[in-house]
Amino acid sequence: MVEYLIIPVIKLIVIFSVFLLIAAYTTYMERKVLGHMQLRYGPMRVGFHGLLQPIADGIKNLFKEDLIPENADKTVFVLAPAISIAVAIILLSVIPFGPPIKILGREINLYLANPSIGILFILGFSTLGSYGNILGGWSSGNKYGYMGGLRGSAMIISYEISMAFAVISIIMITGSFSIVDMVNAQAGVWNIFKQPIAFLVFLISGIAELNRTPFDMPEAESELCCGYNVEYSSMKFALFFLAEYIHMIVFASLVATLFLGGWHGPAFVPGVVWFFLKMFAVIFLCIWVRATFPRLRYDKVMKLEWKFLLPVALLNILVTGLVMALL
Amino acid sequence: MKETDVIHVSKDRPEKGKYVKPLFKGLSFIFKNFLTKPVTLQYPTEKTQRSQRWRGLHRLEVDEKGELKCVACGLCARICPSEAITIVPYEEEGKTRYPKKFVINELRCIFCGFCQEACPKGAITLTGVYDYIDYNRTDFIFDIEKLKTPEKLSFKGK
Numbered sequence: 001m002v003e004y005l006i007i008p009v010i011k012l013i014v015i016f017s018v019f020l021l022i023a024a025y026t027t028y029m030e031r032k033v034l035g036h037m038q039l040r041y042g043p044m045r046v047g048f049h050g051l052l053q054p055i056a057d058g059i060k061n062l063f064k065e066d067l068i069p070e071n072a073d074k075t076v077f078v079l080a081p082a083i084s085i086a087v088a089i090i091l092l093s094v095i096p097f098g099p100p101i102k103i104l105g106r107e108i109n110l111y112l113a114n115p116s117i118g119i120l121f122i123l124g125f126s127t128l129g130s131y132g133n134i135l136g137g138w139s140s141g142n143k144y145g146y147m148g149g150l151r152g153s154a155m156i157i158s159y160e161i162s163m164a165f166a167v168i169s170i171i172m173i174t175g176s177f178s179i180v181d182m183v184n185a186q187a188g189v190w191n192i193f194k195q196p197i198a199f200l201v202f203l204i205s206g207i208a209e210l211n212r213t214p215f216d217m218p219e220a221e222s223e224l225c226c227g228y229n230v231e232y233s234s235m236k237f238a239l240f241f242l243a244e245y246i247h248m249i250v251f252a253s254l255v256a257t258l259f260l261g262g263w264h265g266p267a268f269v270p271g272v273v274w275f276f277l278k279m280f281a282v283i284f285l286c287i288w289v290r291a292t293f294p295r296l297r298y299d300k301v302m303k304l305e306w307k308f309l310l311p312v313a314l315l316n317i318l319v320t321g322l323v324m325a326l327l
Numbered sequence: 328m329k330e331t332d333v334i335h336v337s338k339d340r341p342e343k344g345k346y347v348k349p350l351f352k353g354l355s356f357i358f359k360n361f362l363t364k365p366v367t368l369q370y371p372t373e374k375t376q377r378s379q380r381w382r383g384l385h386r387l388e389v390d391e392k393g394e395l396k397c398v399a400c401g402l403c404a405r406i407c408p409s410e411a412i413t414i415v416p417y418e419e420e421g422k423t424r425y426p427k428k429f430v431i432n433e434l435r436c437i438f439c440g441f442c443q444e445a446c447p448k449g450a451i452t453l454t455g456v457y458d459y460i461d462y463n464r465t466d467f468i469f470d471i472e473k474l475k476t477p478e479k480l481s482f483k484g485k
Binding site for chain 1 (some may be wrong): 350353354356357359361363365367368369465
């Protein structure tokens with residue numbers, strides 16, 4: 001009873017609320033860091049240095065008028081943000097964010113589930129999340145939204161491949177699909193030192209899959225005037241936004257778990273702190289990249305994937321296999 | 328157009344053909360920006376310094392006894408190109424003239440500063456206050472009380 005119902009429910013509530021709060025404050029972090037990188041302050045008005053800004057944004061979004069355009073396919077239009085956010089939140093369930101801890105003599109694992117195919121689960125569901133974007137863009141009956149959706153699907157088809165290949169090399173040296181096993185295998189040397197090329201490929205294709213700035217094809221503001229979510233307003237838009245940020249958090253924690261050693265680190269602070277430090281470092285990197293690089297042209301984005309990242313990832317797998325066979 | 332007039336930007340670019348180094352150059356530049364202090368101001372609470380000659384809201388000057396310097400000669404009302412000033416003078420026997428009513432319609436005013444130049448007593452000056460806001464058009468028709476302290480009317484946020 002306690003093992004199968006109460007503990008998972010408590011974990012569920014904690015993970016859900018903590019990660020949603022983190023997602024809300026990641027928007028604050030992004031605006032603040034981006035502001036300072038552009039020599040301005042970012043939000044300053046709501047609360048001390050704008051600390052209540054995410055809450056104010058949430059309230060504002062709730063009270064905005066909820067529009068459904070006349071040309072829209074109404075069922076799909078309403079369904080799309082729900083798919084987007086639901087799939088994003090499901091991803092949080094398999095992320096291990098700390099070593100097992102003891103509470104009241106009971107050992108508690110700091111993850112909701114540890115399926116033996118954990119990494120495949122994440123890859124599959126993160127791809128499913130782009131259905132939200134594609135359907136949302138298609139159903140809004142707007143040419144810009146449609147274009148954004150098309151571009152989103154093209155990005156997913158391309159960059160998922162190199163991302164998966166980068167993960168395959170990690171699977172090869174770990175010998176397991178479970179994310180917890182991957183973290184445990186990094187107790188000595190982090191994977192970033194064993195697989196630097198896979199790390200780079202994973203980072204680039206991950207940022208591309210998040211549709212963040214150097215690769216933000218589906219929502220290129222200057223070309224598509226906002227992309228797939230152009231017709232969305234009110235809380236539906238906020239759900240898309242939140243899903244995007246949860247995807248970013250999941251991506252950051254994936255980089256932390258697969259390459260940066262997860263919760264491992266010098267023992268003077270607990271593992272959970274190490275995990276979140278690494279996660280926020282990766283999020284900071286994403287924002288930094290966004291502040292620096294301009295958007296690539298659409299054909300160059302495709303060229304980068306098919307002519308550079310994919311061959312490099314394939315070669316990396318080959319070399320890894322050779323080295324493993326020879327040693 | 329001669330051949331020498333054309334500037335070939337992309338011909339001898341030092342970065343041409345390089346892909347990785349410029350990326351890190353950009354990243355380090357942005358990180359330096361991240362560590363420097365922002366150059367923007369928090370507007371209603373922090374403001375830039377106005378020029379000494381800035382022509383903002385009017386002030387009616389008072390002398391050391393706290394009485395208006397204005398003698399209600401009407402020169403400012405006469406010279407005002409947009410007829411924004413209305414003066415009703417009042418005079419008692421043996422005493423100085425003073426304005427019973429001095430009304431400036433700040434919506435009509437074009438802030439040319441002619442009233443300041445025409446005044447023989449230096450009684451009306453233009454201050455640096457440029458951001459007065461209010462809810463009604465009638466609030467912009469200033470009487471003597473408002474004209475004595477225009478600095479109070481500057482916008483300071485909530």
